[in-house]
Amino acid sequence: MTETVTVRVQRYRPEEDQEPWAQSFEVPYSEDLSILDALNQIKDQQDPTLSHRWSCRMAICGSCGVMINGEPRLACKTFLRDYRGKDALEVRALDNFPIERDLVSDISGFIDHLETVQPWLIRSDEQPVSAGAYRQTPEQMQRYAAFSQCINCGLCYAACPQFGRDPAFLGPAALTLAQRYNLDSRDEGASQRMNWLNAEAGVWSCTFVGYCSQVCPKDVDPAAAINQGKVASDINYAVNLFNILRGKDDA
């Protein structure tokens, strides 16, 4: 007889459910079956009404983030074998986001935060295309390389207690992205982004819990990026104070 695993999956269908509830499914166990494979199997063979997001199946697109036994994880990068022998295997929608349906979260607040920090190269004067690419040495790229690995999965937002309490907080990935561009030798937009970093909803809502960096599937280390942002904001504060004392306007 094939071994099966019970997966408890959160269901929420706004047109008929008052609140989310858990439904159990039996899935045949296999060493190489990911949680995403299990969810797809449930949807294909047991209940076609189950809704969940996915695309690449290889930890690149960032769309399959869910809570697995209470931990924010990519369903495609987590395997049934990791939970073998555990009492339960429970999958639910990401914490700290409104649920749209079943395992699908409404992450629009997170996407808005990403856009807020203007995550693109800002130049005071754009070079014409004919002049070629903006050049950079490998050392210059190394400064921000790790922070540019983010796949916008939102796991760090599900992990962040400050974002959970105040969705206005720009949060780990957006602040990391701001730092990524501020560290880029080709960028000249740091002064614009600092306005956001300097605010309470910027780097200063972070109390260095650090769980964001633990759950990040791409080792981006957003907690380190935020701490670098704090140092930058601290210096910016001192410079601004100095300028005010010299009679210049508050920036």
Add this chain to the structure above:
Amino acid sequence: MRRSHEPIAWSLFGAGGMLLAFIGPGLVLATALLPWLAAHDPVATHAAVGALLAHPLGKLLVLACVVLPLFHTLHRIYHSLHDLHLRAPRRLMQLLCYGGATLLSGVTAWWLLLI
């Protein structure tokens, strides 16, 4: 976006942490040795500590060793209580933590000046 004034608290927190990291163990050792030295040779110990506190640089050192860790600790306590979901008005907690640190710093400075 309004600028947060948290950098002031964070700088003091950082300076306190740095100070503790570098000379914290030395401070603990010195404090632990003091009673023993005092019991061994009360007159010389009293004179030595008195000389340290009489010198302006000595006063500054002792002030830094008290004030910075004070801000460091109360800053961490303030944010940890927030993380623990303590239900208290934000302003009141700020007044208690940072006001408390400021008051105790003032008292320390005053006491050092009196010596």
